[in-house]
Amino acid sequence: xxxxxxxxxxxxxxxxxxxxxxxxxxxxxxxxxxxxxLRNVNLSIKxxxxxGLLGPDGAGKTTLMQVMAAILDPTEGSCTVMGHDSxxxxxxxxxxxxxxxxxxxxxxxxxxxxxxxxSADIRGLSRDVFESRQxxxxxxAGLFKFLSRPAGNxxxxxxxxxxxxxxxxxxxxxxxxxELSLGVDPASRKELWDMLHESxxxxxxxxxxxxxxxxxxxxxxLAFLHEGEILAVDTPExxxxxxxxxxxxxxTDDRGAAHNALVAHQxxxxxxxxxxxxxxxxxxxxxxxxxxxxxLKQNNGVIxxxxxxxxxxxxxxxxxxxxxxxxxRPPKIHLPERLPEGGRIRTEGLTVRFGDFVANDxxxxxxxxxEVFGFLGANGAGKTTxxxxxxxxxxxxxxxxxxxxxxxxxxxxxLRNHIGYxxxxxxxxxxxxxxxNLNFFGGIYGLNRSDRKKxxxxxxxxxxxxDVKDNLVADMSGALNQRLALACAIMHEPEVVFLDEPTSGxxxxxxxxxxxxxxxxxxxxxxxxxxxxxxEEANYCHRLGMMHQGRLIGVGQADELIQQLPPExxxxxxxxxxxxxxxxxxxxxxxxxxxxxQTS
Amino acid sequence: MKLHRLxxxxxxxxxxxxxxxxxxxxxxxxxxxMLLMFGYAISLEVENVKLGVLDQDQSPSSAALIDxxxxxxxxxxxxxxxxxxxxxxxxxxxxxxxALVIPPGFNALVGRDNLPEVQLLIDGTYSATALVAxxxxxxxxxxxxDRGDKLIKIQTRxxxxxxxxxxxxxxxxxxxxxxxxxxxxxxxxxxxxxKESGSIQQIYASPxxxxxxxxxxxxxxxxxxxxxxxxxxxxxxxxFKVPFTGNLAYLGIAGLIYVFCNVGIGLLISTxxxxxxxxxxLALVVTMMPSMLFSGFVFPIYxxxxxxxxxxxxxxxxxxxxLSRGIILKDAGLTEMIQPLSLLLGYTLFVFFAAxxxxxxxxx
Numbered sequence: 018x019x020x021x022x023x024x025x026x027x028x029x030x031x032x033x034x035x036x037x038x039x040x041x042x043x044x045x046x047x048x049x050x051x052x053x054x055l056r057n058v059n060l061s062i063k064x065x066x067x068x069g070l071l072g073p074d075g076a077g078k079t080t081l082m083q084v085m086a087a088i089l090d091p092t093e094g095s096c097t098v099m100g101h102d103s104x105x106x107x108x109x110x111x112x113x114x115x116x117x118x119x120x121x122x123x124x125x126x127x128x129x130x131x132x133x134x135x136s137a138d139i140r141g142l143s144r145d146v147f148e149s150r151q152x153x154x155x156x157x158a159g160l161f162k163f164l165s166r167p168a169g170n171x172x173x174x175x176x177x178x179x180x181x182x183x184x185x186x187x188x189x190x191x192x193x194x195x196e197l198s199l200g201v202d203p204a205s206r207k208e209l210w211d212m213l214h215e216s217x218x219x220x221x222x223x224x225x226x227x228x229x230x231x232x233x234x235x236x237x238x239l240a241f242l243h244e245g246e247i248l249a250v251d252t253p254e255x256x257x258x259x260x261x262x263x264x265x266x267x268x269t270d271d272r273g274a275a276h277n278a279l280v281a282h283q284x285x286x287x288x289x290x291x292x293x294x295x296x297x298x299x300x301x302x303x304x305x306x307x308x309x310x311x312x313l314k315q316n317n318g319v320i321x322x323x324x325x326x327x328x329x330x331x332x333x334x335x336x337x338x339x340x341x342x343x344x345x346r347p348p349k350i351h352l353p354e355r356l357p358e359g360g361r362i363r364t365e366g367l368t369v370r371f372g373d374f375v376a377n378d379x380x381x382x383x384x385x386x387x388e389v390f391g392f393l394g395a396n397g398a399g400k401t402t403x404x405x406x407x408x409x410x411x412x413x414x415x416x417x418x419x420x421x422x423x424x425x426x427x428x429x430x431x432l433r434n435h436i437g438y439x440x441x442x443x444x445x446x447x448x449x450x451x452x453x454n455l456n457f458f459g460g461i462y463g464l465n466r467s468d469r470k471k472x473x474x475x476x477x478x479x480x481x482x483x484d485v486k487d488n489l490v491a492d493m494s495g496a497l498n499q500r501l502a503l504a505c506a507i508m509h510e511p512e513v514v515f516l517d518e519p520t521s522g523x524x525x526x527x528x529x530x531x532x533x534x535x536x537x538x539x540x541x542x543x544x545x546x547x548x549x550x551x552x553e554e555a556n557y558c559h560r561l562g563m564m565h566q567g568r569l570i571g572v573g574q575a576d577e578l579i580q581q582l583p584p585e586x587x588x589x590x591x592x593x594x595x596x597x598x599x600x601x602x603x604x605x606x607x608x609x610x611x612x613x614x615q616t617s
Numbered sequence: 618m619k620l621h622r623l624x625x626x627x628x629x630x631x632x633x634x635x636x637x638x639x640x641x642x643x644x645x646x647x648x649x650x651m652l653l654m655f656g657y658a659i660s661l662e663v664e665n666v667k668l669g670v671l672d673q674d675q676s677p678s679s680a681a682l683i684d685x686x687x688x689x690x691x692x693x694x695x696x697x698x699x700x701x702x703x704x705x706x707x708x709x710x711x712x713x714x715x716a717l718v719i720p721p722g723f724n725a726l727v728g729r730d731n732l733p734e735v736q737l738l739i740d741g742t743y744s745a746t747a748l749v750a751x752x753x754x755x756x757x758x759x760x761x762x763d764r765g766d767k768l769i770k771i772q773t774r775x776x777x778x779x780x781x782x783x784x785x786x787x788x789x790x791x792x793x794x795x796x797x798x799x800x801x802x803x804x805x806x807x808x809x810x811x812k813e814s815g816s817i818q819q820i821y822a823s824p825x826x827x828x829x830x831x832x833x834x835x836x837x838x839x840x841x842x843x844x845x846x847x848x849x850x851x852x853x854x855x856x857f858k859v860p861f862t863g864n865l866a867y868l869g870i871a872g873l874i875y876v877f878c879n880v881g882i883g884l885l886i887s888t889x890x891x892x893x894x895x896x897x898x899l900a901l902v903v904t905m906m907p908s909m910l911f912s913g914f915v916f917p918i919y920x921x922x923x924x925x926x927x928x929x930x931x932x933x934x935x936x937x938x939x940l941s942r943g944i945i946l947k948d949a950g951l952t953e954m955i956q957p958l959s960l961l962l963g964y965t966l967f968v969f970f971a972a973x974x975x976x977x978x979x980x981x
Contacts, residue, residue, distance in 0.1 A: 049981065088821040089980050108826075111978065116822035118815040124629065126636040131629070138625030139825050167636075183819075193822075 038062050039191055039222040040085055044094035047080050054080045056245045057094070062224060067217050069236030070226040071331070073524035074495040077245040078226035079119065082195045085224065086116040099191060112140075115184035119196035122180060125169030129160055129179055132168050136183035147186065154182040157212055173396045174205025181212060192216065194225040198232055202395035202550050203592050204599060210235055228522045230327040231552050231592065241331050243524075248334040256330040262303040263333065264325045267295045271316040272536065276343040278312035285309075286337035287329075289529045290536040292389055292559045298329055298337070328525050328553070338526035344479040344537040347510050350468040356421025356435055360386035360512035360544030362407065366416030369402050376402040378567040379416065384560075386512070389535060389545040391558030393595050399567040400548045404515055407546070408436055421512050434462055437506035437514040444502070447491035451482055451501055454490060455508060462509035476504040479534050496527035503531065513544045521551055532557045552591040561591070563598050570602045618832075622825055626833025630807070634841055643803055644841050645848060648795045652788065652849050656857050659787050659915060666750045669696040669713035671704060676724030682735065682758070686717060691753045704738060714740045715750055785860070788853045789945050790914030793937040795849055796872075796879055797908035800842035802900045804883030807834055809896040812887075821978040828973050835880055835969065842876045863944035867954060871944065874961050875937040879904065881968035882933075888975040908934030936961045 038061035045058040054077045062068045070078045083089035084096050087103040087110035096103040098110045123132050130151070137147045155161040158178040163171070168179060177197060184192060194213075198206045213223055217237075225236065233239055234253050241248035241256075249256065263286065269275045275295055279285045284306050286298035299305065305313075305320065313320055332338055362384040369377040376399045384390045394400045405411040407418055409429030418425045420432050445454050455476065459469035477483050480500040485493060490501065499519065506514055516535075520528040535557065539545055547558060555561055561578060563571045571578055579594045582601075588594040634640050668686060672679050687694040696713060698704050704716045718736035726734075737754045739747050811817040820830060850868070853859040882904060890896045910916060911925070912934035918926055929935045936957035943949030 083818075083980050086818075086822040088818060088978060107978070108824075111822050112824035114822060116819065118818040122814065122816040122819045124633060124816065126633045127629065131632060135625055135629045136819075136823075138628070139622045139823050141619065141621055141824075 038097075039064050039099055040224065041097045042084075042094065043096075045081075045084065045091050045096055046093035047077075047084060047089065048092045054245050055084070055091070058245075058247055060240060060247065060250065062222060063238075064222050065217055065220045066237040067213060067223045067225060067235070069233045069239040070224065070242055071228070071230070071233040071239055071327070072226075072242035073228050073527070074522040075244075076242040076524075078228075078242055079195055081242070082116070082193050082224070082226055086114060086193050087111055088116075113189060113191070115187070115189035115192040117180050117184050117192070117194045117197065119199050123168040123176055123183070126167060128165045128167055129155070129171075130164045132179060132183055133186055137186050140187040142187060150186055150188070151182075154185055157215070158182055158208065173200045174202055174208075177201050177205065177209060178212070181209060185212070185216060188221075190221060192221055192223045194223065196227060197225055198227065198229070200396070200550075202398075203552075203595055204395055206232070207596065229551060229553065230331070230525075231590075233327055239327075241334055243331075243335045248331070253327060256327060257325050260298065260325040260329045260333045262322070263298050263300070264323055264329050265297055265299070265305070265320050266291070266323045267297065267313055267318055267320050268293060269295065269313070269316050269318040272540070273343040274316060275313055275318060276533070278309065280342060282306065282309045282312075287332045287526075287529065288338075288533070289328075290533045291556050292536075296323070298333060300337075332525045332529075335524075335526070338529055344534045345475065346537065346541050347507075348471045348475045350464065350471050350510065356423055356432075356512055358386070358419075358422035359542055360421060362390075362418070362420055362513060362544060362546065364407075364416065364418040367403075367406065367413065367418050368415035369399075369406055369411060370414045375567050377406065380564075380567075380569050381416075382562060382569060382572065384544055384546065386544050387539050387542045388560065389539050389547065389558045391555045391561045392546065392548040392564065393550070393555065393561060393591075394548070394564035395599070398564045400564055402567075403564070404438075404517070404546070404548065407513075408438060408515065409433070434509060435512045437509070437511040439502045439506040439514070439516050439519060445490050445498060445505065448489065450487050450489055451477075451493075452486045454501060455504060458505040459508055464509060472508040472510070476508045479537070480504045481530065496523040499523055499527070500531065503534070507538060507543075511543070513546065514538065516545065516547045518549050518551065518554070519547065520554060521549075528553075552595075555591045563595060565599050565602050566606075568602070571598050618826065618828055622829045623833050626825065626830055627837050630834055630837040633807075634837060640803060640807075643799055644845050648799055648845050648849050649852060651795055651798070652791060652852055653856075655791050655794075656784055656788050656853075664690060665693040666691055666715050666746075666753075667713045668692040668694045669698055669704060669707055669716045670694060671698040671701065671716065671718045673721045674719050674723040678724040679719045682719065682723075683717070685757050685760070686754070689753070689757060691750070708738070708740055711740065714747070715754060717754070784857055785946070786942075787915065788857050788859050789942045790912065790938045792846065792849055792853070792872075792941050793875070793912055793934040794905070794908050794914050796842065796846055796876055796937070797912070797932070797934045798901075798905035799845065800838065800876060800879045801883035801886065801904045802897065803842070804834065804838045804880045805887040805890070805896040805900050806893060807838065808884065808887035809890055809893050812891050813893060818980060821980065827976050827978060831884055831969070831972055831976060835877065835884060838883070839873075839877045839880045842880055843873055846872050846876055859945065861945055863946075863948040864950075867949070867951075868941065868944045871937065871940040871954065871958055871961070874958065874965055875933065875940070878933045878961055878965035878968060881965055881972065884972040885968050885975070888972050907932050911935060912938045914938050933961055933964050936964075 040060065040062040042058050042060045045055055046053065047055040058081060070081060072078050080089065084091050084103060085098060087098065087107040090104050099113060101109045103110055124135070127135065133151050134147070152161065155164070158181070160175060160179060160182070168176060171179065181194070181197070197209055201209065213225070217223055227233055236253065238250065238252055239256060240250045267275055272290065272295060276288060279288050279297055284299045284301050286300055289296040310320065362382070364380050364382045367377055367380040368375065380403065392400055392403070402411060406413060407420065407425065409425055409432055413426050421435060423431055425432065446457065449457065452473070455473045456469065459472055464472055477486060480503060482497070482500060482504060485497060490498065503519070520531050523531070535545055547554060549555065555575065560572065560574055562569055573581070575591055575594070579588050582588055582594065582597050586597045588597050670683050672683065683694070686692045692715065696707060698707070698716070701718070704718070707713050708716065716738040718738065720734060720736070723735065735758055737751060737758070739751050808817070811820070854861055883900065886896060886899050886903065890899055911929040911932050913929070914934070918929050918935065921929070939957050940954060943953055
């Protein structure tokens with residue numbers, strides 16, 4: 018075949034044909050049928066930088082990545098990768114880049130070494146080079162001791178690290194990483210980023226897409242992608258600076274009144290309901306209109322300017338988001354008798370064992386009604402088992418748990434209609450419409466006809482699903498599905514709602530709307546139990562609990578938990594805090610003579 | 618084409634096949650089960666076909682003919698009729714399958730130049746067994762006629778399947794159907810699975826070329842399917858006692874080409890489907906089902922209508938049914954094999970090159 022097929026040495030700087038960028042896109046468009054996914058994308062990615070593509074699901078990140086990898090042709094415009102056209106010289110581009118698809122694109126039946134070997138063999142790497150690189154990479158990733166373990170038996174974090182290693186083995190000058198840290202816990206995420214920084218320092222250019230603001234902070238430069246268009250390209254710091262002076266937080270006794278005052282005012286750009294405060298952005302810089310200030314200061318309101326986040330910048334650039342009126346409170350429907358202690362969750366020495374494996378180890382915890390409780394933990398830390406136990410789906414080995422004063426051990430059946438559960442993979446029926454899904458779940462919870470109507474009217478209005486009531490679920494976006502899943506979980510007005518990473522991958526606007534509703538539910542006494550990997554979501558929780566190897570290693574408010582750490586740790590973010598607690602626990606276990614297990 | 622890349626894909630595929638229980642059982646357990654099930658279930662055997670007789674002659678000759686029927690193991694005489702009307706009624710309620718009518722004057726004609734005529738009426742509801750039963754009936758009659766004529770008992774000789782065991786006929790055709798069923802299914806899934814998991818995107822964004830990737834899949838799956846064919850042929854020989862009169866090497870060559878043809882069809886299907894479910898359905902609909910109906914493995918092609926006969930040519934199973942029966946039962950040589958074999962080879966090449974042409978290293 019032709020000469021361009023030959024694998025040559027890594028391209029030198031000359032390969033860029035005089036163009037400055039490693040990747041240059043010009044008026045790039047991509048459509049699927051009538052649907053335009055990318056619109057006039059103009060980007061220039063520099064050598065040796067980590068370039069982030071930030072945007073919610075459906076913004077076009079994956080499509081853009083695929084165009085850059087030359088495995089998808091643009092419908093208009095062009096994309097030049099290291100000086101080679103992505104359409105005409107697709108094979109050259111394919112051969113010279115590293116590309117990692119968001120899923121776990123490994124071969125489960127092959128061992129770690131065999132996966133590495135395959136990636137090296139199809140690129141003609143010699144055995145010596147392979148051996149030395151493999152050892153270096155896998156040691157860095159902490160995988161070297163598991164060489165012969167099948168990829169299918171690795172945890173999410175380990176799989177991501179292995180995927181990255183299979184892409185680094187041939188030392189491409191350009192790495193395209195689509196949602197690298199999807200489903201990865203903070204500890205593994207940190208290791209992944211360490212590897213990326215090392216590659217960048219070796220001169221590799223990296224493009225990484227992510228829906229997570231906290232991850233985007235680590236990039237050298239960022240592009241905000243919104244509905245297929247680039248909103249802005251800049252460093253994270255400059256993006257922050259764009260909305261400095263626009264961002265405030267308010268603590269008040271009446272969220273609802275403050276919310277409605279903000280919505281009514283023309284200066285308001287966005288409103289976000291955190292656990293204790295209301296975070297808002299204004300069009301005006303360093304100035305709050307007098308009438309707005311007066312309205313907000315009622316009900317003991319205290320306004321404080323705060324530093325801005327990427328979230329704020331994204332919201333501002335995408336045109337702001339003022340959700341409509343504050344969510345109404347739930348209607349009175351004929352509920353089954355309420356639980357004696359409402360939404361109180363209490364566990365005492367709760368232990369769940371699978372054979373020799375202890376999934377939950379003497380967990381004692383109390384959550385008061387109306388609390389938004391965030392539950393953090395790495396993959397495999399025991400979060401899912403804990404929730405399954407509280408939902409009465411998992412037999413308890415030792416101890417007990419009570420919801421609203423009812424023992425799960427003895428009477429978990431009684432709790433069925435008092436619990437709402439929204440899983441990560443929303444369990445909706447794709448071939449039914451929104452209204453049909455709601456009707457079905459209303460039926461399951463045993464609501465009578467008139468109650469069901471009341472409940473559906475309310476959930477549809479508070480989740481803003483009125484316009485799409487007759488749409489098929491299969492045709493709706495991720496954000497809408499997420500709201501419908503929530504609607505299905507709360508329509509029977511349960512005392513406790515469990516949420517599993519509820520807002521990962523949805524746009525900031527949709528996330529604000531979601532959490533506003535959650536705060537409303539908490540105000541009427543519903544207990545909200547959230548499991549998450551994402552520190553962004555932790556901001557919305559009153560208290561946090563951290564789980565590690567089945568044990569609860571810390572419970573409290575975020576700032577309290579940070580203060581309790583020794584000062585030399587220097588933790589400022591929730592992510593640092595979480596990692597510090599895990600480290601302390603591992604050291605404690607080690608001093609007791611336990612070998613710290615690989616949990617990432 | 619770079620061999621090191623081709624070998625890399627082949628190594629990877631082979632490891633995945635060996636370690637996947639579902640693939641292995643689909644490759645070896647299911648075909649054996651199918652062979653056993655069909656070998657026992659599909660019987661074209663006609664034994665003890667219920668027989669009624671209307672003897673309008675009532676002569677020694679007619680009695681002898683009736684005896685000839687009653688003594689054969691194929692028929693069981695259960696009724697004597699008095700009129701044609703009785704026959705009709707009796708057949709309507711399925712009391713008998715076959716009725717023998719001996720006209721008046723039969724005795725007088727036996728042994729003369731004029732051919733004595735008898736009438737055989739058959740219930741044609743299930744045509745395959747009906748035809749066989751009718752053939753048996755005619756052979757008895759002709760045997761009887763010859764005996765009367767020359768006073769020598771001449772045996773009817775049945776070729777290729779001398780004991781007239783339908784199992785030999787069914788099994789030698791079933792090899793083709795089984796190979797049309799499982800290898801395409803396995804191969805299709807092997808690629809569509811990669812599409813679903815997204816690992817195929819890693820393949821797209823790599824120096825692998827389309828022929829390297831497809832051949833890398835084709836060869837290991839072809840190899841495993843050849844073992845599959847060998848295992849069922851062995852089972853047919855040792856368990857069902859299908860005689861093997863032909864040349865094993867010929868069967869090997871024909872089998873290999875046929876196997877790769879089917880694996881190639883699997884590749885072709887996988888290039889146009891993106892979900893495992895659709896792939897499985899498509900594989901069943903385009904390979905297994907038509908190969909049952911149109912390969913001639915049970916339903917003889919010569920008995921089909923002209924257009925349908927033409928239609929059967931698009932299914933490679935029909936060529937292999939001819940080939941495997943030819944080699945196994947008739948000791949067919951190169952001259953008989955050359956035509957179906959070259960058609961099969963052309964088919965295989967066409968399918969593979971079509972897959973290469975359709976398969977693009979693009980996600981959309």
